[in-house]
Amino acid sequence: MRPLTDEECKTFFEKLSVYIGRNITALLERDDEPYCFRLQNDRVYYVSEAILKKAMSFGRDGIASVGTCFGKFSRGGKFRLHITALDYLAQHATYKVWVKPNGEMPYLYGNHVLKAHLGRITEDTPEHQGVVVYSMADIPLGFGVTARSTQAARKLDPSSICVYHQTDVGEYLRDEENLL
Amino acid sequence: MPGPLKTTDDIVAQGPPATDLAALGLAPETPAKTLSAAVTKPVPVSVDVGNMVAFDDNVIYPEQYVADGFIKQLARDATQALVNAIFSLPRRTASQAAGQFGEGAPCVFLPAGTTRLPRAMPLPSQKLMTRWEKFAQAKGIKKQKKDRTEYDPVSRKWVPRTGYKGNVIPKDQIASDWIVEVPDGALPGKDGRDAGDALRAAPKAAKKANVEKNKMQQRRNVEESMAMRAGSNPRLIRQQQVAARLNRVKSSTASLGVFDEQLAGEDKVKPKGKKREFASNSDLSGDRDRLRSMAHKVATGEGMPHTTGWKAQQKKRELNVTKAVKAVHQDSDRANTLRREIDQTERESSLRAKKRARR
Numbered sequence: 001m002r003p004l005t006d007e008e009c010k011t012f013f014e015k016l017s018v019y020i021g022r023n024i025t026a027l028l029e030r031d032d033e034p035y036c037f038r039l040q041n042d043r044v045y046y047v048s049e050a051i052l053k054k055a056m057s058f059g060r061d062g063i064a065s066v067g068t069c070f071g072k073f074s075r076g077g078k079f080r081l082h083i084t085a086l087d088y089l090a091q092h093a094t095y096k097v098w099v100k101p102n103g104e105m106p107y108l109y110g111n112h113v114l115k116a117h118l119g120r121i122t123e124d125t126p127e128h129q130g131v132v133v134y135s136m137a138d139i140p141l142g143f144g145v146t147a148r149s150t151q152a153a154r155k156l157d158p159s160s161i162c163v164y165h166q167t168d169v170g171e172y173l174r175d176e177e178n179l180l
Numbered sequence: 181m182p183g184p185l186k187t188t189d190d191i192v193a194q195g196p197p198a199t200d201l202a203a204l205g206l207a208p209e210t211p212a213k214t215l216s217a218a219v220t221k222p223v224p225v226s227v228d229v230g231n232m233v234a235f236d237d238n239v240i241y242p243e244q245y246v247a248d249g250f251i252k253q254l255a256r257d258a259t260q261a262l263v264n265a266i267f268s269l270p271r272r273t274a275s276q277a278a279g280q281f282g283e284g285a286p287c288v289f290l291p292a293g294t295t296r297l298p299r300a301m302p303l304p305s306q307k308l309m310t311r312w313e314k315f316a317q318a319k320g321i322k323k324q325k326k327d328r329t330e331y332d333p334v335s336r337k338w339v340p341r342t343g344y345k346g347n348v349i350p351k352d353q354i355a356s357d358w359i360v361e362v363p364d365g366a367l368p369g370k371d372g373r374d375a376g377d378a379l380r381a382a383p384k385a386a387k388k389a390n391v392e393k394n395k396m397q398q399r400r401n402v403e404e405s406m407a408m409r410a411g412s413n414p415r416l417i418r419q420q421q422v423a424a425r426l427n428r429v430k431s432s433t434a435s436l437g438v439f440d441e442q443l444a445g446e447d448k449v450k451p452k453g454k455k456r457e458f459a460s461n462s463d464l465s466g467d468r469d470r471l472r473s474m475a476h477k478v479a480t481g482e483g484m485p486h487t488t489g490w491k492a493q494q495k496k497r498e499l500n501v502t503k504a505v506k507a508v509h510q511d512s513d514r515a516n517t518l519r520r521e522i523d524q525t526e527r528e529s530s531l532r533a534k535k536r537a538r539r
Contacts, residue, residue, distance in 0.1 A: 006470075022479040025475045027475075
């Protein structure tokens with residue numbers, strides 16, 4: 001376990017800022033308890049400093065996971081967000097998409113969000129913007145990238161794609177072995 | 181200078197000339213009669229005839245300087261002094277040099293200039309000695325110049341060593357190696373050539389090797405002189421280069437040099453890679469500050485290239501007016517062509533209908 005290098009930090013925060021914009025600072029300046037990011041086996045964990053202090057006494061092989069895993073660095077040096085980061089993304093997301101109840105299941109099986117299933121969308125969402133997907137009851141389901149801006153989406157026919165699927169909570173079942 | 185020069189005979193006899201200035205076109209605009217050719221100054225005007233320059237070192241008072249025509253007067257006096265000096269030089273009649281003034285025109289040869297002028301070019305840098313030059317100096321070996329000619333015992337003449345009519349035997353007349361002595365027990369070469377061929381080829385190979393050696397030495401001399409000029413020790417640099425190369429060679433094995441056999445008496449060269457360095461895991465406050473500043477940077481786009489991140493996204497969202505105008509124009513163009521095509525087809529179909537009606 002080690003802190004992120006400046007280069008890693010930059011890559012990671014830039015990826016985060018696609019979904020939560022300027023709110024990345026809010027993750028580090030919390031009122032309750034200080035939190036930080038740590039790298040362990042190419043994965044970035046969001047850990048409270050109290051837990052970190054305890055975990056520091058273990059070696060790399062002795063730690064399976066600590067805190068919340070946000071995602072992993074690929075071998076090419078890019079960062080890939082995992083569904084485990086959804087809780088924090090959902091709290092701070094700048095652009096949101098709500099899916100109708102009849103669209104929840106298709107989305108949770110890994111399909112894109114269609115116009116027909118689009119319940120609501122944040123006003124002025126641009127094209128290719130990272131968004132968090134919620135059910136109509138405000139339960140976060142996953143995140144993705146908009147295929148069209150809010151205005152362009154209004155004119156779309158019901159069967160065309162509005163939001164490209166990236167992750168969904170169904171991965172906890174489908175992709176369990178890769179999550180950790 | 182326009183017009184023929186006047187002879188200087190009488191000038192030398194009587195002192196400075198009185199009327200020559202007008203003839204030379206150098207006379208001031210003021211009437212020449214009032215001006216004397218003799219220039220008298222408290223400090224005599226110093227003249228450098230070689231560079232054709234005159235210097236007036238007399239003190240100039242401000243009120244004089246302001247006065248009208250003073251500078252002109254100064255210039256005239258100095259020029260007069262220079263001309264006087266030129267005319268006081270021994271006169272010669274040149275046949276060729278003064279072509280444009282006609283043969284026998286008087287002329288003077290200017291002496292070498294006395295004013296020291298600055299160099300146009302920087303001083304040439306000192307050439308560093310080659311290894312041989314250093315050795316020769318230490319041993320007191322002096323370069324002996326060969327005579328250009330040499331005695332040829334065959335023709336019993338002194339002939340040039342090289343070049344035209346030189347003592348160079350044409351290539352096709354070289355007969356020295358048409359027969360070579362093969363030592364006892366010499367075996368034919370592997371490539372099927374006999375021992376004689378190999379013997380004949382030996383001098384050529386030796387010459388080639390010598391050229392290579394010379395080239396290497398030249399290169400070494402250049403490298404060493406460069407190092408010396410840069411103020412470093414060439415021997416030390418060479419040692420470092422060898423060590424670096426050895427290090428690279430040793431680490432170029434499958435195990436990156438870890439399991440290589442150590443040779444007897446060999447220095448232990450440990451292949452070194454770049455060591456990664458990370459911030460301390462336990463320095464929580466320092467890490468906090470670093471993360472926060474980094475997050476702030478990414479969030480605001482400060483000190484970041486705007487290719488990715490928040491700022492870049494904002495930039496992407498701004499309306500590109502040029503692009504938008506172009507898109508609108510293209511759309512209208514497309515619409516116009518479409519309309520024209522529709523009109524055309526409509527016209528044709530109506531014509532056809534009319535024709536059909538006529539039938």
